[in-house]
Amino acid sequence: MTDPNPNRPIPETAVEVSSIDFYYGKTKALDDITLDIPKNQITSLIGPSGCGKTTFIRCLNRMNDLIEGAQLTRGTIRISGVDIYDKRVDVIELRKKVGMVFQKSNPFPMSIYENIAYGLRMQSIRKKTIIDEAVERSLRNAALWNEVKDRLHSNALGLSGGQQQRLCIARALAIEPTIMLMDEPCSALDPIATARVEELLFNLKENYTIVIVTHSMQQAARLSDHTAFFYLGKLEEFGDTSKLFMNPGNPQTEAYISGRFG
Amino acid sequence: MESNSNKESSIKDILSPSPKFWGIRTEQWIKVFFFGNAWMSILILFLIAVFLFREGASFFSLRNGSHQLYRRAGLEFVEEFKLTQEHFTSIYRYLNEVRTNQINILREKGMSFQEAQEKCVEIEDYAYSFYDLSVRLGELTSELSDFVTTFRDQFLSNENLRDYQQTLVEAGKVEEAEAVQIDPVDFELIRTLLIEQREVYNETTTALVEDISSFRKTFPELPSGETQTIHSRFIQETDAFIASIPEHAKRLQEWDPDKPIGWSSSFTSFLFGRNWVTNSFWQDWYGFLPLLTGSLLVSAIALTIAIPVGVFAAIYVNQVAPSREQKIVKPCIEFISAVPSVVLGFFGIAVLSELLKTISGWPGLDWLPFFPITERLNAFTAGCLLALMAIPTIFTLAEDALDMVPRAHIEASYSMGATRLQTIIHIVLPSALSGIISAILLGFGRVIGETMVVLLCAGNRIIIPDISEGLGVMVEPVHTMTGIIAQEMGEVERGSIHYRALFVLGMFLFVISLTINGIAQRIVKRVKTTNL
Numbered sequence: 060m061t062d063p064n065p066n067r068p069i070p071e072t073a074v075e076v077s078s079i080d081f082y083y084g085k086t087k088a089l090d091d092i093t094l095d096i097p098k099n100q101i102t103s104l105i106g107p108s109g110c111g112k113t114t115f116i117r118c119l120n121r122m123n124d125l126i127e128g129a130q131l132t133r134g135t136i137r138i139s140g141v142d143i144y145d146k147r148v149d150v151i152e153l154r155k156k157v158g159m160v161f162q163k164s165n166p167f168p169m170s171i172y173e174n175i176a177y178g179l180r181m182q183s184i185r186k187k188t189i190i191d192e193a194v195e196r197s198l199r200n201a202a203l204w205n206e207v208k209d210r211l212h213s214n215a216l217g218l219s220g221g222q223q224q225r226l227c228i229a230r231a232l233a234i235e236p237t238i239m240l241m242d243e244p245c246s247a248l249d250p251i252a253t254a255r256v257e258e259l260l261f262n263l264k265e266n267y268t269i270v271i272v273t274h275s276m277q278q279a280a281r282l283s284d285h286t287a288f289f290y291l292g293k294l295e296e297f298g299d300t301s302k303l304f305m306n307p308g309n310p311q312t313e314a315y316i317s318g319r320f321g
Numbered sequence: 322m323e324s325n326s327n328k329e330s331s332i333k334d335i336l337s338p339s340p341k342f343w344g345i346r347t348e349q350w351i352k353v354f355f356f357g358n359a360w361m362s363i364l365i366l367f368l369i370a371v372f373l374f375r376e377g378a379s380f381f382s383l384r385n386g387s388h389q390l391y392r393r394a395g396l397e398f399v400e401e402f403k404l405t406q407e408h409f410t411s412i413y414r415y416l417n418e419v420r421t422n423q424i425n426i427l428r429e430k431g432m433s434f435q436e437a438q439e440k441c442v443e444i445e446d447y448a449y450s451f452y453d454l455s456v457r458l459g460e461l462t463s464e465l466s467d468f469v470t471t472f473r474d475q476f477l478s479n480e481n482l483r484d485y486q487q488t489l490v491e492a493g494k495v496e497e498a499e500a501v502q503i504d505p506v507d508f509e510l511i512r513t514l515l516i517e518q519r520e521v522y523n524e525t526t527t528a529l530v531e532d533i534s535s536f537r538k539t540f541p542e543l544p545s546g547e548t549q550t551i552h553s554r555f556i557q558e559t560d561a562f563i564a565s566i567p568e569h570a571k572r573l574q575e576w577d578p579d580k581p582i583g584w585s586s587s588f589t590s591f592l593f594g595r596n597w598v599t600n601s602f603w604q605d606w607y608g609f610l611p612l613l614t615g616s617l618l619v620s621a622i623a624l625t626i627a628i629p630v631g632v633f634a635a636i637y638v639n640q641v642a643p644s645r646e647q648k649i650v651k652p653c654i655e656f657i658s659a660v661p662s663v664v665l666g667f668f669g670i671a672v673l674s675e676l677l678k679t680i681s682g683w684p685g686l687d688w689l690p691f692f693p694i695t696e697r698l699n700a701f702t703a704g705c706l707l708a709l710m711a712i713p714t715i716f717t718l719a720e721d722a723l724d725m726v727p728r729a730h731i732e733a734s735y736s737m738g739a740t741r742l743q744t745i746i747h748i749v750l751p752s753a754l755s756g757i758i759s760a761i762l763l764g765f766g767r768v769i770g771e772t773m774v775v776l777l778c779a780g781n782r783i784i785i786p787d788i789s790e791g792l793g794v795m796v797e798p799v800h801t802m803t804g805i806i807a808q809e810m811g812e813v814e815r816g817s818i819h820y821r822a823l824f825v826l827g828m829f830l831f832v833i834s835l836t837i838n839g840i841a842q843r844i845v846k847r848v849k850t851t852n853l
């Protein structure tokens with residue numbers, strides 16, 4: 060658990076979200092969200108199902124562009140000071156910087172090796188040594204290397220659900236983003252694998268800014284430096300994890316984390 | 322209390338039997354109804370297959386009989402005379418062509434037609450006197466042809482008379498039946514007479530060869546000045562003719578009217594026969610090859626156009642177009658398949674073929690291998706229209722296949738910084754590939770079974786497309802399996818060889834379509850199981 064030292068230096072901001080509204084067609088999914096995601100720390104998003112957590116993180120790498128009729132109607136999102144919804148922004152480059160692990164694991168129907176090499180190949184990296192090296196590093200980081208090193212070239216769909224999820228993490232790591240968005244990465248994992256992924260995230264913190272959506276209060280409390288509580292498309296509370304869990308400022312938050320609803 | 326009584330009545334509902342009709346419960350009636358519908362269609366398919374095979378099967382034995390008669394009555398023997406004669410005539414035609422060309426060359430140089438013709442009098446005379454060399458052979462050939470066909474026809478009418486007699490006997494009119502005069506064909510006579518002709522053939526051709534040899538030494542000076550090359554070509558042609566004579570003589574020598582026709586020959590001659598000749602006074606041939614190649618050529622042209630258009634349109638609509646555009650484009654493409662094929666054919670004749678011919682005549686375009694087009698209706702015209710019919714099939718099915726690509730994979734690809742094109746090439750297409758292939762196969766099935774358009778627009782010339790023309794093969798008129806069935810079925814005599822031959826064609830078509838559909842379905846099935 061993070062040290063609740065009030066004298067800690069104020070962390071640098073990786074993502075600056077200011078008063079965004081987001082719509083799916085005519086339905087509002089996010090309502091006036093403002094929040095600063097600190098750099099090289101873990102921020103967790105919690106909240107009841109359907110409150111807009113996935114929607115929110117998909118705004119950060121503009122995956123919502125792919126959904127028809129979905130749009131950000133107000134506010135800005137800045138990453139390293141750049142408004143990512145600016146017309147001049149290259150979405151492809153943005154997505155290379157902001158990696159994502161999806162709520163449902165979705166490995167490609169290819170070999171394990173090719174799954175991880177995919178992102179690199181799309182950047183026209185052809186050199187086998189580079190790719191080999193990246194594959195091994197990412198798999199090690201995702202705590203999967205030992206399990207699959209002897210069958211890198213067999214189909215990824217032959218892996219177990221938990222292994223598939225870790226493969227997706229490894230795949231996202233391979234392109235070396237600076238920000239990692241993880242949508243319930245542990246939902247399909249057993250406690251041991253979960254612990255490994257948490258450990259992994261802890262280690263990754265040095266180099267990555269991590270945003271993780273989770274339904275597990277314990278996980279959020281264990282893992283993250285900051286926690287945001289979403290409710291019905293609104294950001295109800297955001298702050299230091301320890302503070303939010305010990306001493307929630309909002310009755311909704313308290314009700315949620317104490318399990319009285321959700 | 323209230324709720325209790327409710328419960329009881331609902332239990333009673335379960336126990337009470339549902340209404341019956343003629344002692345069978347409603348659900349069973351419904352089941353029988355669906356069962357009946359499903360099996361009815363299977364039964365009909367089966368009946369079609371049986372019917373086709375039954376009508377078609379006796380083609381092979383009938384054709385064997387006809388071939389046997391062709392041999393016994395001596396048509397096979399006289400064929401060699403005819404072939405010799407035809408070969409000779411083709412050289413004569415060459416000389417005539419030379420003359421026409423000469424006249425054209427002279428006219429291009431500014432001479433009047435009259436003058437040009439006068440200049441070419443020498444070659445004209447030369448051609449005529451060349452033709453005269455074969456007068457003896459020609460007479461002989463037509464005499465013999467008349468002779469053998471008379472016998473053949475007599476044999477056929479005897480068969481008819483015998484049938485007639487049979488019916489009379491069956492009707493109990495024995496006296497009348499006995500009164501029917503049947504004069505049997507004397508095949509021995511034919512044999513002896515024809516065998517004598519072997520010597521006659523040898524004599525005649527020897528004389529002909531001698532005549533040619535001395536004749537070709539003199540060759541007129543041509544006004545265009547190409548005398549040398551044309552003369553040597555002429556010598557080549559005649560050499561080929563002379564060289565072919567021993568072969569004919571050998572076959573005459575080997576001719577044996579009683580040698581049976583092998584069974585396999587009726588299959589091979591159907592499958593690999595290069596001629597489809599019907600209603601001929603000489604001999605009918607039912608060769609599958611020109612029709613098969615015609616069908617394949619037209620289909621190939623159609624698919625070359627329809628595959629890229631259909632598949633790319635599907636990719637565009639499914640992966641690129643916003644949904645508003647999707648809602649316009651999809652129904653429009655699908656609507657094409659609602660246009661009646663006869664209307665398309667009409668459009669092909671009235672608009673497309675004219676347009677192609679006009680365009681092909683543009684001076685800037687003659688570098689294209691097959692321009693200008695000589696025949697207005699040809700494989701290409703039909704292929705274009707068939708493409709139009711295959712596009713909706715390929716488009717719709719390919720689009721379905723693309724739609725089945727899991728969205729999660731596409732999103733994963735984008736999330737790793739892949740562009741749209743990369744995602745389509747590396748994720749979408751491989752995933753949808755088998756579906757697209759089966760879409761193409763079903764498009765092929767659609768095209769090869771289509772009738773009206775090819776009948777109206779393919780030119781209907783029964784000839785194997787000449788591949789040596791290169792791409793020019795595309796603008797040759799062809800005939801197709803479907804076209805010929807539609808064209809000839811109405812006129813044939815029921816039960817005749819010709820009628821049965823058409824059924825055999827239908828059988829082949831049925832088998833081809835069934836195979837294509839079968840393969841496509843297997844592919845689709847495989848996709849479904851792997852995507853689970």
Ligand SMILES: Nc1ncnc2c1ncn2[C@@H]1O[C@H](COP(=O)(O)OP(=O)(O)OP(=O)(O)O)[C@@H](O)[C@H]1O
Pocket residue numbers: 083088106107108109110111112113114115126162
């Ligand atoms: N593609 C979409 N089109 C329309 N509405 C959507 C779409 N995706 C999500 N929504 C709606 O937006 C709201 C927020 O959804 P979102 O997926 O962000 O919730 P979530 O917090 O991630 O929930 P969960 O914890 O169940 O994953 C929901 O009401 C959902 O129905």
Ligand SMILES: [Mg+2]
Pocket residue numbers: 112113114162242
């Ligand atoms: Mg979600």
